[in-house]
Amino acid sequence: MNVRKLRLQRHWSQDQLAQLSGLSIRTIQRIERGQTPGLESLKSLAAVFDVPVETPPEEQDMTPEQPIDPVEQRTIEYVRDIKGFYSHAIKYVLVITMLFIINLATAPGYIWAWWPMLGWGIGVLFHGLNVFEVFNFFGPAWEKRQIEKRLGRKL
Structure with missing residues (x-):
């Protein structure tokens, strides 16, 4: 799950995502810069984006390092x-x-x-x-x- 890409697809600001997920804006910024989120943060983001949490945070790639067009x-x-x-x-x-x-x-x-x-x-x-x-x-x-x-x- 690429948090930045999912957020931009929904035309949300980082502030809006923070409010919807219950996370701080700083946490959202850290995750988008590549820091691995904790399990609770991952669950909050997965719930907001309506995607399943199937793998542990260590194995789930949420960084923008995925190939971007x-x-x-x-x-x-x-x-x-x-x-x-x-x-x-x-x-x-x-x-x-x-x-x-x-x-x-x-x-x-x-x-x-x-x-x-x-x-x-x-x-x-x-x-x-x-x-x-x-x-x-x-x-x-x-x-x-x-x-x-x-x-x-x-x-």
Whole structure:
């Protein structure tokens, strides 16, 4: 039983799975990272996913080390990249807003908050361009060429 895969198939967050199973979020995270669950945790997860518990935890493979389809792996990585970008953009908006508030409260005669907004904004822009592959200068084709070049092979 691959806990992460079963959880994602049901479109559950780790928090939702923790609530349904009665386990802590930290326990769910550990199991998804490959730690072998205890018998009680295994029974709770099996009940939530409606699968039988037939083998002892030592023999039951619940780790994500099972072969994952390369397309599925790329999709998971892409979603993580998008999540990272959105997180970056939200932090940018919150911090820049706070800087403008501080700037207007302390020195409204000179708006210095434009400078960090511009600098960090360029970083957010490039992060977005990279994640959404608008300009894919260092994509898979580039990586393959570099690997072949370093190994001394012809393409």
